[in-house]
Amino acid sequence: MNNITLGVVAAIASLAGGAQAMAQNQQPQHMARPSEMREGNRDFADRFSTASLFANPESASRAYEHAAVTARCMVRTGGNRAASLLGGAGTDDPDYSDMSRALRGRYSGCVRDVAGLVPVILNGALAEQLLLRENPTLDDRAANVDVTKAEAYHGNLNGAGVTLSNFSRCLAVYSPGLAFKVLKSDPGTSGEEDAVDALYGATPECGLTARPADIAPTAQRGPIAEGLYYWLHP
Numbered sequence: 001m002n003n004i005t006l007g008v009v010a011a012i013a014s015l016a017g018g019a020q021a022m023a024q025n026q027q028p029q030h031m032a033r034p035s036e037m038r039e040g041n042r043d044f045a046d047r048f049s050t051a052s053l054f055a056n057p058e059s060a061s062r063a064y065e066h067a068a069v070t071a072r073c074m075v076r077t078g079g080n081r082a083a084s085l086l087g088g089a090g091t092d093d094p095d096y097s098d099m100s101r102a103l104r105g106r107y108s109g110c111v112r113d114v115a116g117l118v119p120v121i122l123n124g125a126l127a128e129q130l131l132l133r134e135n136p137t138l139d140d141r142a143a144n145v146d147v148t149k150a151e152a153y154h155g156n157l158n159g160a161g162v163t164l165s166n167f168s169r170c171l172a173v174y175s176p177g178l179a180f181k182v183l184k185s186d187p188g189t190s191g192e193e194d195a196v197d198a199l200y201g202a203t204p205e206c207g208l209t210a211r212p213a214d215i216a217p218t219a220q221r222g223p224i225a226e227g228l229y230y231w232l233h234p
Contacts, residue, residue, distance in 0.1 A: 060216035061188030064125060066116055067222075068187070071125035073110030074102075075133055082107075083130050083233070088123050088226065089165055090155075096123060124222020127229040128183045136232065140177035141202060150174075153231060157207055164215070168223035170206035171199055172231050178202055179228045187218045196220055 074082045085102050087093030096119040103111050111117070150173050155166035172179045178199040185192040196217040200210055211217065 057188065057216040057218065060218040063116075063118060063121055064187050064218050064222065066113070067118065067122040067125040068129070069112070070103075070107075070110050070117060070122060071129040074107050074126060075129045077107060077110060080130065080133070082126060083229075086123060086127060086130075086226070086229070088120060089163075090230070096120075099123065099126075121222055124225050128221065128225035131180065131183055131225060131229055131232075136180065138177040138180050140181075141175050142173065145174060154206075164220070164223045165226070167206055167208075168220065169227035169231065171203050172224060172227035174205045175199055175203045176228060176231070179224050182221055182224050183228070187221065192221070193217045199224070 074085070085099040087096045087099060093099075099119065099122065103114065103117075150170075153173060154170040156162060157166055157170060178195070182192065182195040182199055185195045196211050200208055203209075211220070
């Protein structure tokens, strides 16, 4: 348990997700397999935030809201087509090169302060906005889970190599409805905190029954959004 917690917290510093193979009991049914990696815009991809940003609730909320404003505009402009810009670990665009080009082109009007945009946060915010647009009907807890597919999607949750992306994918697979309730809450509020707590508390398959105190709730909603979106759209 300590190894899992330490691994998740350590992963915040780099925010580089990744999906390997993991095993736990019960629930869902699709699978998004990591695709071949391709080179992208390193300058854009390297603009990652620090661990302190994600440990501080106020800083995390400000960073996420800045990204959410851009993401909402992108979805208004491109609708579901904006989903083609999603990237990051476990996709065929780990360096966010498609998003980088789009923000200089079709979606340039959505960017007020490109220097303040952190690609991994914007990616999560975009996944969230796409899900809110779809407004899927999801059970709080998945009724059936194909463990083999779940393992391939979640990645390794044992030991220090676990990332926040791995763990969030697990939460989304076993408790999709509760994950979506996190996204429907307002960032930086007690409602968001309660939703994250409920998600953790109801999903023992992932190894933790309480959210890590070191990670601000708002810092977790982007990875949760990505985990849920990629699971529902393999």
